[in-house]
Amino acid sequence: MSGLFITFEGIDGCGKSTQRDLLAEELERRGLDVLVTREPGGTAIGEDIRRILVSDASVHIAPTTELLLYVAARAQHVAELIKPALDADRIVVSDRYTDSTVAFQGYGRGLDLEMIAVLNKLATADLKPDLTVVFDLDPATARGRLGSRPIGGLLGAFDEQHSDFHKRMRQGYLKMARSEPSRIHVVDASGAIEETYSKVLALVLPMLEEVRRAKSEVRSQEEVRSSESEVRSQESEARKPSNP
C-alpha cells in the first residue's frame, strides 16, 4: 500500500473542517488524486450511523453503544473507502479517525483506553495515518465559534458538561501527541483561518515531496528492471543456435 493518509482532529468547533476543505482544494489544484472523507460517515453505512449518533440529541445512547457505533462506522470506512484509496495511491484526508474515539469516548467519557485501543485496532486492521494534525483550541473559544450549531452525540443534550468534557479531551489530544510525536502534530488553531492553514501546509507539503520522491524512485527501479530483463532476453536470443 502507498498513497498518503492524513487525518484532522480536535475538539468540536476547532475549525478542522474548514482546514480540511482548504487543503483538499490545494491538493486538487496540484493535480493530486484526493479522497476527502469524514467520521463518522464516508460510506452509506457510516452516514446512517452518523445520523443515529450526531443528529438526534434527544436519543439517549449508552456510552458503550456510542463507542461501538463509532467503531463500526470506522470499520466500514476503512474497508470500503480508505484502504482501497490508499492501495490506489490516492491521498486520503479524513476529518476525524481513531484519535477521536480515544479523545471523546476515552478521555471525555472515561471509557477504558485499552479497550478503545483494541477496538480501534480491530476496526482499522491497525491502519495508522501518516500524519495527524490536532487543531488545538481553548474549549471556551471553540464553543463561541460553534454558535448555535448543534454539537454531536450526547454533547447537545448535556451542554453544561460541555466545557469540562472538552477540557479533558483537549488534554487527551495533547497527551496522544506527546506519545506519538512523529505522527501527531499539534497546530495552534486560535489565530485566523489563513494563519492556521499556513501551519497545515508546512506539515503537509514536505510529505507530498517525500511521496513524490518515493514514487519516482519506484518508477526508475522498474525502468532499470525492465531494461535489464530486455537485455537478458536479447542475450539469450543471441545465444540460441541459428537454424541451418
Ligand code: TMP
Ligand atoms: P464532527 O462534528 O467533527 O463531524 O464530529 C461529529 C461528532 O462525533 C463530534 O462531536 C465528535 C464525535 N465523535 C466521537 O465522539 N467519537 C468518534 O470516534 C468520532 C469519529 C466522532
